[in-house]
Amino acid sequence: MSSLILNVVVQGGLTGLVYGLMALGLSVIFGVVRVVNFAHGELVVLAMYAAFELWRSFGLDPLVGTLPVAVVFFGLGYLLQTTLINPFIGRAEHEQFILLVGLGMVIVNGLLMIFRPDARPINLAYGFDSYEVGPLLIYKVNLLAGAAAVVVAAALFVFFRWTATGTAIRACADNLTGAAVVGLNVRRLYALTFGIGLACVGAAGALMVTIVEVRPALAPSFTLLAFIIVIIGGLGSMGGALLGGVLIGVSEALAGFFFEPSMKSMFSFGLLILVLVLRPQGLLGRRA
Amino acid sequence: MLKTAAHPHRRQVLAGTAAAVLAVPAIVRAQASALKIAVLLPRSGYLAPSGQSCHRGALIAPQVLAQFGHRVELIHIDTESSVDVARNQTERAINEGARCVVGAFDSAATLAMAQVCEQRQVPLVVNIAGAPQLTEQGLKFLVRNFPTGGQLVVNGLKLIKDVLAATKLASKTAVFIHANDTFGTAQRAGMDRIFPGAGMPFSLVDSIAYDPTAQDLSVEVTKIKARNPDIVLVVTRAGDAIKLVRDMVRQRFEPQAIMSPGSPGLYDEEFYQALGPLADYHLCSLPWADPTAQMSQALEAAFKPAHPNFRFVVDSFNAGFTFEALLVAADAFKRAGAADGAPLMQAVRETNLKDHVMIGPPIRFDEKGQNPGIPSACVQNRNRTPVVVLPPEVATMAAVLPQPPWQGRG
Numbered sequence: 001m002s003s004l005i006l007n008v009v010v011q012g013g014l015t016g017l018v019y020g021l022m023a024l025g026l027s028v029i030f031g032v033v034r035v036v037n038f039a040h041g042e043l044v045v046l047a048m049y050a051a052f053e054l055w056r057s058f059g060l061d062p063l064v065g066t067l068p069v070a071v072v073f074f075g076l077g078y079l080l081q082t083t084l085i086n087p088f089i090g091r092a093e094h095e096q097f098i099l100l101v102g103l104g105m106v107i108v109n110g111l112l113m114i115f116r117p118d119a120r121p122i123n124l125a126y127g128f129d130s131y132e133v134g135p136l137l138i139y140k141v142n143l144l145a146g147a148a149a150v151v152v153a154a155a156l157f158v159f160f161r162w163t164a165t166g167t168a169i170r171a172c173a174d175n176l177t178g179a180a181v182v183g184l185n186v187r188r189l190y191a192l193t194f195g196i197g198l199a200c201v202g203a204a205g206a207l208m209v210t211i212v213e214v215r216p217a218l219a220p221s222f223t224l225l226a227f228i229i230v231i232i233g234g235l236g237s238m239g240g241a242l243l244g245g246v247l248i249g250v251s252e253a254l255a256g257f258f259f260e261p262s263m264k265s266m267f268s269f270g271l272l273i274l275v276l277v278l279r280p281q282g283l284l285g286r287r288a
Numbered sequence: 289m290l291k292t293a294a295h296p297h298r299r300q301v302l303a304g305t306a307a308a309v310l311a312v313p314a315i316v317r318a319q320a321s322a323l324k325i326a327v328l329l330p331r332s333g334y335l336a337p338s339g340q341s342c343h344r345g346a347l348i349a350p351q352v353l354a355q356f357g358h359r360v361e362l363i364h365i366d367t368e369s370s371v372d373v374a375r376n377q378t379e380r381a382i383n384e385g386a387r388c389v390v391g392a393f394d395s396a397a398t399l400a401m402a403q404v405c406e407q408r409q410v411p412l413v414v415n416i417a418g419a420p421q422l423t424e425q426g427l428k429f430l431v432r433n434f435p436t437g438g439q440l441v442v443n444g445l446k447l448i449k450d451v452l453a454a455t456k457l458a459s460k461t462a463v464f465i466h467a468n469d470t471f472g473t474a475q476r477a478g479m480d481r482i483f484p485g486a487g488m489p490f491s492l493v494d495s496i497a498y499d500p501t502a503q504d505l506s507v508e509v510t511k512i513k514a515r516n517p518d519i520v521l522v523v524t525r526a527g528d529a530i531k532l533v534r535d536m537v538r539q540r541f542e543p544q545a546i547m548s549p550g551s552p553g554l555y556d557e558e559f560y561q562a563l564g565p566l567a568d569y570h571l572c573s574l575p576w577a578d579p580t581a582q583m584s585q586a587l588e589a590a591f592k593p594a595h596p597n598f599r600f601v602v603d604s605f606n607a608g609f610t611f612e613a614l615l616v617a618a619d620a621f622k623r624a625g626a627a628d629g630a631p632l633m634q635a636v637r638e639t640n641l642k643d644h645v646m647i648g649p650p651i652r653f654d655e656k657g658q659n660p661g662i663p664s665a666c667v668q669n670r671n672r673t674p675v676v677v678l679p680p681e682v683a684t685m686a687a688v689l690p691q692p693p694w695q696g697r698g
Contacts, residue, residue: 004510011510112332215336217336217369221501256508260496260497261508
């Protein structure tokens with residue numbers, strides 16, 4: 001029994017790491033730009049299709065495809081921020097909401113027109129493999145995707161902590177007026193941040209496609225999942241997003257094992273309510 | 289003295305115009321030679337693979353029906369796998385002139401549509417939806433040419449017993465896993481009611497409900513593996529059937545057989561494409577298309593050029609039942625000679641169609657609007673193609689069980 005539980009925890013944790021990376025993009029963007037990206041799930045699905053197309057057209061393994069997809073999504077994020085989002089900075093929140101929901105609808109309906117609603121699976125040579133480590137059976141794709149998520153998150157952490165641009169972005173997040181006063185180009189830094197946020201989304205989407213068959217209908221559930229994760233972990237906290245992802249992954253897996261699997265989502269929302277009641281800023285978030 | 293023609297009074301002109309405008313729909317109805325049918329299917333969302341498969345049947349239906357002397361005009365509507373969308377779109381379609389509704393693959397969506405059709409007195413011909421309550425609520429404007437969940441379970445368990453006997457497979461235990469949607473829970477209720485008295489050679493050691501929209505089913509498979517059953521009985525949808533088998537392979541769980549007592553998933557094109565050789569040897573007990581029927585052959589002949597990237601043999605269940613629903617409506621329209629709700633529904637209820645697509649006796653409806661005589665066939669995936677293995681009179685191959693190990697296939 002204990003080995004079964006251990007298996008459930010490990011699988012849930014690995015999947016949770018990819019969920020965490022997906023939510024990281026949302027957290028980074030909100031933490032700095034203070035815009036809640038309601039098109040988040042749609043952009044994740046767009047990234048999944050990008051990875052899928054790279055695999056279908058060029059045979060590129062999605063794990064390798066993570067890098068080009070992230071780079072393209074960085075450019076897309078930069079462009080979106082400079083052209084579409086910037087005019088809405090400082091405007092009423094409901095206007096930002098409508099803008100991003102509209103963007104999401106355009107993306108998902110565009111995907112429906114191009115790819116149709118069918119799920120697109122990626123058949124990797126190692127897609128059905130698993131490693132046997134003592135009593136543990138670890139899915140190879142989940143292990144690789146989870147490890148890649150940790151690497152991407154670590155690279156992001158290093159960037160924000162130890163580079164001049166990263167420090168400048170953090171300065172914008174901490175004190176926007178102060179950052180502008182000392183001469184930082186806030187608009188450019190916002191665009192960079194949105195680009196970095198979408199690069200995370202791109203990487204997460206490319207990794208996610210190894211675990212889940214891509215279809216346009218996934219988008220709303222990804223948006224909801226990302227919101228739950230960042231609220232639990234703390235909106236704006238990078239570590240919090242990863243922690244929230246792992247907690248959701250593990251709690252859902254354990255709830256599915258000990259109770260009815262169809263009730264898994266109930267536990268995610270239960271955890272969300274608990275955090276909102278006991279620690280509204282999230283587990284690793286800072287009080288406003 | 290010559291009488292000059294009196295000029296019509298302005299009020300008379302207005303009244304005449306109004307009367308003419310009001311009479312137009314009635315004139316159009318009286319003159320309509322084609323029945324306008326709204327076909328609602330889940331062409332996007334999590335039920336999309338099956339909805340698209342049904343849609344392919346609907347697309348070719350007008351030309352095939354025309355060959356048999358029926359004229360229909362179809363309005364194709366996507367329910368987006370959403371009950372609310374199904375309800376609203378039914379209302380909209382009727383407002384836009386649909387005189388009959390066909391759909392909607394999903395029991396929950398069909399239940400919502402049935403309420404609208406009942407209020408508006410427009411016939412609803414159910415193509416695929418197994419929840420028993422559809423024909424247990426006394427609805428007057430609904431008929432269903434599809435087995436109820438209970439009928440599917442009864443037929444399915446009998447065929448499972450037969451296939452175990454035919455293959456001499458000694459199975460002692462089974463786990464039943466099902467989607468927790470309307471259809472899946474109806475199947476669970478049917479299983480709970482029917483299994484104890486079905487005299488099956490194995491015992492049911494667990495029943496597990498899962499969310500068909502879940503991203504992975506690894507926990508569900510871990511639970512099944514913990515029970516170590518000989519057989520896994522499944523009620524799935526296309527996407528989750530893939531996840532289920534893939535997680536079984538990854539967790540190195542080797543049941544003797546994976547069988548469905550009547551559900552989609554294991555025979556969808558998407559399932560074959562995603563799993564390749566691992567999609568083989570799974571069994572479904574379902575009503576199936578009759579390859580010897582003239583109408584079935586006509587449907588297949590129209591299907592090939594219209595959908596060159598799809599196989600009729602894979603789509604025949606969804607496309608076949610969708611076509612038959614349209615056939616029922618078109619045939620009733622021809623007999624009623626009118627598209628008004630009450631006479632059209634009366635004609636639908638009096639249906640007696642000997643020539644149709646699926647295996648079974650003529651299509652007839654009982655007082656509840658249910659076609660009670662739809663038999664099932666046992667279908668096994670062989671070389672990524674569904675093949676009938678039982679009953680013997682329509683089988684084209686013998687069943688192979690236990691299923692070969694995952695390793696070494698293909």
